[in-house]
Amino acid sequence: MAEQDIDRLVQLLAKLPGLGPRSARRAVLQLLKRRESLLQPLATALADAGERVRSCSTCGNLDTIDPCAICVDERRDGSQLCVVEDVADLWALERTASFKGKYHVLGGTLSALDGVGPDDLNIPALIARAIDNPGAEVILATSATVDGQTTAHYIADRLREHGVKVSGLAHGVPVGGELDFLDDGTIAAALRDRRPV
Amino acid sequence: MAEQDIDRLVQLLAKLPGLGPRSARRAVLQLLKRRESLLQPLATALADAGERVRSCSTCGNLDTIDPCAICVDERRDGSQLCVVEDVADLWALERTASFKGKYHVLGGTLSALDGVGPDDLNIPALIARAIDNPGAEVILATSATVDGQTTAHYIADRLREHGVKVSGLAHGVPVGGELDFLDDGTIAAALRDRRPV
Numbered sequence: 033m034a035e036q037d038i039d040r041l042v043q044l045l046a047k048l049p050g051l052g053p054r055s056a057r058r059a060v061l062q063l064l065k066r067r068e069s070l071l072q073p074l075a076t077a078l079a080d081a082g083e084r085v086r087s088c089s090t091c092g093n094l095d096t097i098d099p100c101a102i103c104v105d106e107r108r109d110g111s112q113l114c115v116v117e118d119v120a121d122l123w124a125l126e127r128t129a130s131f132k133g134k135y136h137v138l139g140g141t142l143s144a145l146d147g148v149g150p151d152d153l154n155i156p157a158l159i160a161r162a163i164d165n166p167g168a169e170v171i172l173a174t175s176a177t178v179d180g181q182t183t184a185h186y187i188a189d190r191l192r193e194h195g196v197k198v199s200g201l202a203h204g205v206p207v208g209g210e211l212d213f214l215d216d217g218t219i220a221a222a223l224r225d226r227r228p229v
Numbered sequence: 230m231a232e233q234d235i236d237r238l239v240q241l242l243a244k245l246p247g248l249g250p251r252s253a254r255r256a257v258l259q260l261l262k263r264r265e266s267l268l269q270p271l272a273t274a275l276a277d278a279g280e281r282v283r284s285c286s287t288c289g290n291l292d293t294i295d296p297c298a299i300c301v302d303e304r305r306d307g308s309q310l311c312v313v314e315d316v317a318d319l320w321a322l323e324r325t326a327s328f329k330g331k332y333h334v335l336g337g338t339l340s341a342l343d344g345v346g347p348d349d350l351n352i353p354a355l356i357a358r359a360i361d362n363p364g365a366e367v368i369l370a371t372s373a374t375v376d377g378q379t380t381a382h383y384i385a386d387r388l389r390e391h392g393v394k395v396s397g398l399a400h401g402v403p404v405g406g407e408l409d410f411l412d413d414g415t416i417a418a419a420l421r422d423r424r425p426v
Contacts, residue, residue: 061316
């Protein structure tokens with residue numbers, strides 16, 4: 033392990049979420065075994081992404097073009113704005129292929145403990161976007177955590193001041209979920225929001 | 230997720246051991262958030278390692294110099310050759326700082342199922358190295374798996390033909406291990422190899 037180049041690579045890889053020092057060492061050995069098929073393409077892809085990928089100045093999505101492909105896509109409904117915490121959440125929604133509106137990425141959640149206020153997030157731009165789009169619906173798709181819901185409440189209050197229509201994701205039983213394994217809050221929400229069948 | 234550069238990076242990262250598609254996506258977002266401190270250094274470190282790190286022609290260790298730093302280190306005892314399956318095992322032994330001899334990396338284990346024979350591993354070079362070092366002790370530190378032990382037995386037989394002194398790692402209770410949680414084989418081995426206290 034005295035070897036500097038390898039050590040440095042292990043330390044950098046160990047900073048990625050999901051990799052600790054041990055798995056980073058295994059990853060480095062794998063990379064050095066598969067130079068042509070893995071190491072070199074990865075080095076190139078990293079350099080390319082670092083150079084070309086930018087945050088969309090409209091919605092905060094990551095893309096090589098600005099505005100991003102979703103913002104410039106005219107087939108998408110600009111009157112529906114889905115507010116997500118992070119680009120990962122945008123990707124999760126896109127994988128479902130069930131939303132055809134546009135997005136707004138906050139870049140995190142409000143957090144009094146961590147000192148994150150509204151101006152640290154992409155909230156002022158969201159308010160401006162909603163006001164510029166009269167009649168648009170803002171769908172709050174923040175996480176169902178305390179911070180996520182606090183953020184959603186704050187944004188909903190601000191938007192309602194300007195008469196913007198605001199909605200939120202439904203709470204309920206996950207598809208494929210067993211009642212027995214669900215927490216009380218989810219079951220209570222599913223019962224409260226019950227619907228005719 | 231329509232974005233090509235990002236997609237490619239996710240797919241490459243997902244090939245690393247320990248990372249699946251979901252954690253690769255999280256890693257990519259982390260990388261793009263920390264361009265200066267993580268993405269760019271990682272791209273550089275990968276390119277550097279890919280260019281500079283080579284297998285040691287003597288022992289099979291990975292290093293930027295050939296022979297590697299361990300092989301050329303005159304403070305290390307050349308009359309003790311520790312045989313390991315992989316560079317990861319060499320690193321594990323080096324971290325203990327309890328071995329001051331030299332190493333020989335096999336590059337895997339014999340495996341009839343996968344069609345790995347002695348000539349596919351670094352075994353002929355090991356035999357030659359042992360013969361060139363009269364009086365040297367070969368310490369077999371392959372894993373205590375079926376394949377690892379088969380490989381150790383094969384090497385031990387071959388080396389004994391040439392009168393080389395061969396030893397193997399002790400089996401027994403891991404330090405800090407509780408008897409109740411150990412498998413029968415380990416307990417039997419620890420009992421068989423019991424030692425005066």
